[in-house]
Amino acid sequence: MIRLRFADPDRYALAATLARAWGATLEPTSQQIEATGPLLALLERMANGTVAILPIRGADQDTWLIAGANRRDLETALNGVSRFVVPSYAEYEASYPVLRAFEPTEDPLGRLGNQIYPAGYYQLRSPSAHAQIILARMARWLALDAARPSLQATRPPSYRDLYDGFQAALSAGMWERANDLLDQIRRYGLATTENLMFLEVQWLAQQRRWQELWQRADYRDLARLQSPRAVRAALLAAFHQSELLPLEQAQQWDAALTLFRRSRGMLGRLIEGTPDLTYGPALRTFAYREAAAGDRDALARLDELAQDDETRQVLTAIAALLPPPDPLLVAAPVAPPALTASQAFRLALSEGDYAAALAAAQAITQADERVRALLDGAFLSGEPAHAELALLEFWNLPEPEQASLRQNPRVARSIAMLEATVTPLAPVIPASDPSAAPINDWLAWLSLAATDENDPRLARSLPIVASVDDSYWTAERITELAERLADLATSGATLNRPHLRDAIRRLRDHLLQDPEFPRDDAAYGEVYEALYAITFEQRELNEATSLVLLRLAEARLRHSPNTMTSIAGHLQAWLSEPILALEAVAQEALDVMAAYGVQGPTLAPWYRRWAETVLAAPRQLDRLTLESWLLFGEWVQPGPDLLDTLRQRLNRSAPRTEDPIAALPTGYRIGIYILSPDRVGRVVELLKRRNPDLDMIVCADKVLTEQARNLAQTADMVVIVTGCVKHALTYGIGPYLRDPVYPASVGSTSILRAIEERAARGAYTKADSR
Structure with missing residues (x-):
């Protein structure tokens, strides 16, 4: 019973x-x-x-x-x-x-x-x-x-889900995860061949793997396509760093110009049209085009777009290749014949100057002709901002005129493709109500979100707002962005609402994928701090967001090191519950806290919870993971009982049959490029324990220096921690690198694993130039 x-x-x-x-x-x-x-x-x-x-x-x-x-x-x-x-x-x-x-x-x-x-x-x-x-x-x-198991209908992931995950992985520096998501997009057939190629370009560019990008077998095919601005900039940078940069560094400007002329056919459409990129390597490539055409005025306009001193110096050197203007041959300026708006549109379109073409189209007085011109220009440019401009003009037409235009098959196809590019549906609110018009500016969007989080325009306008390019973010707007984000964080808005969560993710992706992240400007420091605070409040606990939070925390610490105590408390609260899927994040958090001066014993209770959970898990721990936890434990000092348990577990683990680190020859030089040298202190210590004769050198330079160049030339193994190193440095040392190591993330365990895997491959030949 x-x-x-x-x-x-x-x-x-x-x-x-x-x-x-x-x-x-x-x-x-x-x-x-x-x-x-x-x-x-x-x-x-x-x-x-x-x-x-x-x-x-x-x-x-x-x-x-x-x-x-x-x-x-x-x-x-x-x-x-x-x-x-x-x-x-x-x-x-x-x-x-x-x-x-x-x-x-x-x-x-x-x-x-x-x-x-x-x-x-x-x-x-x-x-x-x-x-x-x-x-x-x-x-x-x-x-x-x-x-009986419940019947569950499995829904394959959508392109939007996988694409958002891909961008989040890039922002977090999770290169392998991003590649896995890219494979899923390819396997499910969710994107065209061209879009897959563009995502592959973005994946390589975020890792600064310019040589691989330039050596792609399909580079010439990519150059023929109408590509997004970021992809275009990356492809031009790959060409510039691989071919032109070595000659620039040797001050061989004539040879560089000759090489550009020979290689121009490889660049296809990348080098056509008006330069509308502010990225330094892309501007330099356009400068060679203008020099080859002898256009001094165009070079001067490029100089106005340049945002860094190195690019300005290169532009000056390229301009010096042109012969000085002969004052005897300078004729009085002849006023060009006046063109109608339609003629100016067609002329700009034929020259590939899409920005000028759309500006001319807006001056056309007849409504239907103006809309046709805008649709044609936006379709050819492929820019989301141009598509948004054209579609807004089209949607503002009366319904009969919209229907009349759609009867033209070519126009109908253009409209359909532009709508797919921009993604929001045509507004259903009458155009006579100006307060209901979509928002097309980030700052206005954030201001409205802080005052009325329920405004229906927010969700509808977000894809439009997020389509802006780099040129939108001027120094003044970055300063105002920090204020708007701070207002949003303190407004009491529900930050977990879908459109607010999506907006913050898009802003994070843009800033963390910036080649110059983290920037030293004080305004950017305030933006990083506001994004850090909002991300922490949203509490989206997964690996990608956790690593993004760590990157923002470190960017904030570079501007305000005295905030380490509060940030350490935040990180412990974020990872308060040990979750094995976040073990790598916990170790990276320990890296950050150690690098910025947290006293190890203050972390003892938090460390003990994590270490005990890791040891109790029913899985096999490799030696490298155990060594990392033990090394952190020796710093934290959580108690002799836990340290003894870690040592016993390490002694019982499968011994290395052959230690590739110990097998490295005496004086083998490993050069590590990373922005924060203290982040790799434990890497150096563990490697030295296994092979005291290693020559370990850490370079934290922000730009190409003689020390950085010598290390790239003389090191037997070069390790580039792309998630924590300045773009100017990695770009400058590119011509001197030979098969560098790219760790999967910036954590010390990830760096150790990458070095160990490369050492296991052999190839212990000493650097020739040493």
Whole structure:
């Protein structure tokens, strides 16, 4: 006999009414019933509120009511029960199933049944002699039904889900994760071949792997495509760093110009049109184009776009290649013939100057002609901002004129492709209401979000706002962005609303994928601080967001090192619950806190929770992971018992049959480029323990220096921690690198693993130039 307790008094009363006739023992004060196993299985279903079988004992014939609260579950249960007892041991009351409702009478069965099982019941009957057989078979069905897995329709991931995850992985510096998501997009066929190629370019560019990008077999094909601005800039940078930069560093400007002329065919459409990029390497490549054409004025315009001193110096050197203008040949300026807006549009379009073409199109007075021109220009430019401009003009036309334009197949196709590019649907609010117009400016969007988080324009306008390019973010707007983000953080808005979460993610992606991240400007420091605070408040606990939080925390610390105490508290709170999937994040958080001066013993309780969870997990830990936790533990000092446990676990782990680090020859030089040298202190210490004769050199330079160049030339192994190093440095040392190592992340364990894997490949030849 087994006891069953009922929490609901009505369910107990109904079960007690039925169980008494079967010889069960009732305890009304505690609402418990003691019964045999098969009967108890039926009573348990009555207690937990699922579809139940109500056993009614009779003198010669028993009745079984299959009752439920909803029709769907009731029909499923009837089908299952019938297979077990009908027709061998029981039958329907009318030779077929009849659904009946409980009558709310004075009878306890009718009154309680009507209350608990509003969907009704089906009735079976059987001879009393079959009672125990039916109870056993019913109990067997109940056990199988409880173990039956629920039917779950698996939905393949959408392109948007995978794309957002890809961008988040790039922002977090999770290169392998980003590559896995790219493979999923390819495997599910969610993107065109061209878009997949563009994402691959972005993946390589974020890792600063310019040589690999330039040496792609499909580079020439990529150059022929109309590509997004970021992809265009990356492809030009790959060409510039691989071919032109070595000659620039050697001051061989004539040779560089000659090489550009020979290579121009490889660059295809990348070098066509008006230069609208502010990225230094791309501007330098355009400068060679203008020098080859002898256009001094165009070079001067490029100089106005340059944002760094190195690019300005290169532009000056390239301009010096041109012969000085002969004052005797300078004629009085001739005023160009006046062009109509339509003529100016067609001329700019033929020259590939899409920005000028759209500006001319906006000056066309006739509405339908203006919209046609804008649609054509936006379609050819491929820029989301141009698409947005053209579509807004189209949507503002009266409905009859929109329908008339859509009747033209070519125009209809252009509209469809532009709408797919921008993604928001055409506004359904009348254009006569200016307050309902979509927002097309980040600062206005954030200002509205801080004052009215429920404004319907926010979600509708976000794709439009997020399509802005780098040229939008001037120094003044970055300063204002910090203020807007601070207002949003303190406004009391629900930061986890989908459109607010998406907006913050897009801003993070833009800033963390900036080649110059983290920037030294004070305004950027305030933006990093605001994004850090909002990300922390949103509490989106996963690996990618956690690594993004760490990158923002370190960017904030570079501007305000005295905030380390509060940041250490935030990181411990963020990772307060040890989750094995976030083990690498916890170790990287320890790296950051150690590098910026946190006292190890203050982390002892937090470290102990994590280390004990890692050790208790039912999995095999490799030696490198155990060594890392032990090294952190020696700094934190969580207690001798835990350190002894780590040492014992390390001693019991599978020994290295061949230690590739110990096998490295005496004086083998490993050069590590990283912005924060203290981040790799434990890397150097662990490697030295395994091979004291290694020559370890850490370079934290921000730009190409003589020391950085010499290290790249003389090191036997070069390690570039791309998530924590300045773009100007990695770009400048590119011509001197030979098969560098790119760790999967900036954590010390990841760096150690990458060095160990490269050492295991062999190739211990000393650097030739040393």
